Amino acid sequence: MDMRLNPSILAADFANLERDLARISSADFAHVDIMDNHFVPNLTFGLGMVERLQQVSPIPLDVHLMIDDPDRWAPGYAEVGAASVTFHAEAATDAVALARRLRDMGARAGIALKPGTPVEPYLELLQEFDQVLVMTVEPGFGGQSFIAETLPKIELLRSAIRRSGHDIWLQVDGGINEETILAAAGAGADTFVAGSSVFGADHPADKIAALRAAAASHRH
Numbered sequence: 001m002d003m004r005l006n007p008s009i010l011a012a013d014f015a016n017l018e019r020d021l022a023r024i025s026s027a028d029f030a031h032v033d034i035m036d037n038h039f040v041p042n043l044t045f046g047l048g049m050v051e052r053l054q055q056v057s058p059i060p061l062d063v064h065l066m067i068d069d070p071d072r073w074a075p076g077y078a079e080v081g082a083a084s085v086t087f088h089a090e091a092a093t094d095a096v097a098l099a100r101r102l103r104d105m106g107a108r109a110g111i112a113l114k115p116g117t118p119v120e121p122y123l124e125l126l127q128e129f130d131q132v133l134v135m136t137v138e139p140g141f142g143g144q145s146f147i148a149e150t151l152p153k154i155e156l157l158r159s160a161i162r163r164s165g166h167d168i169w170l171q172v173d174g175g176i177n178e179e180t181i182l183a184a185a186g187a188g189a190d191t192f193v194a195g196s197s198v199f200g201a202d203h204p205a206d207k208i209a210a211l212r213a214a215a216a217s218h219r220h
């Protein structure tokens with residue numbers, strides 16, 4: 001099974017994003033957290049910023065929308081060239097229609113679930129998505145601790161993805177470090193977002209390599 005390591009630039013230096021994107025060029029995607037101060041109690045950046053990051057990033061962008069009304073706003077991120085656009089199940093009015101629209105625009109379509117959101121309603125719809133994001137912290141802030149109670153949801157999704165026969169990426173986001181990545185990989189995650197552990201390291205490239213090696217050692 002392929003795996004991906006996506007550093008979150010939420011933990012980067014916002015005054016030096018081009019420099020920090022260069023520091024993570026050995027990663028698969030740069031994870032970009034969009035927060036609107038409504039869906040989550042924090043505010044980051046929006047479309048204009050993503051458009052510009054897209055122009056200077058050495059790796060493709062994995063956009064995580066923590067915003068209200070993604071049905072209205074998500075397609076704009078596909079339009080500026082984000083490789084993947086993930087919106088929250090709790091915020092979308094018509095998740096399937098939105099995912100189809102994102103795919104038509106050439107982006108990978110992702111659906112995200114907060115720690116307390118059950119996955120069962122989505123298990124029959126998995127083929128509509130290219131990736132599913134299981135939040136392993138409450139969305140809104142970096143630097144929180146991994147919530148181990150999310151592991152059964154990851155296991156359930158891994159089984160359902162396997163049964164579906166589709167190549168759907170299973171992403172985890174929040175509190176991922178060299179210890180917690182073992183549990184997430186063991187439960188079946190194959191795509192790992194890590195913010196503070198990568199950018200808090202003296203050498204982000206070395207940390208990316210160490211996280212990859214740890215995940216590979218516990219591959220499902």
Ligand SMILES: O=C(CO)[C@@H](O)[C@H](O)COP(=O)(O)O
Pocket residue numbers: 008010011031033064066137138139140141142143144173174175176193194195196197
């Ligand atoms: O979506 C989010 C937070 O809501 C994440 O992408 C964070 O940026 C992850 O940060 P760490 O927990 O790895 O510090």
Ligand SMILES: [Co+2]
Pocket residue numbers: 008031032033064173193
């Ligand atoms: Co995120």
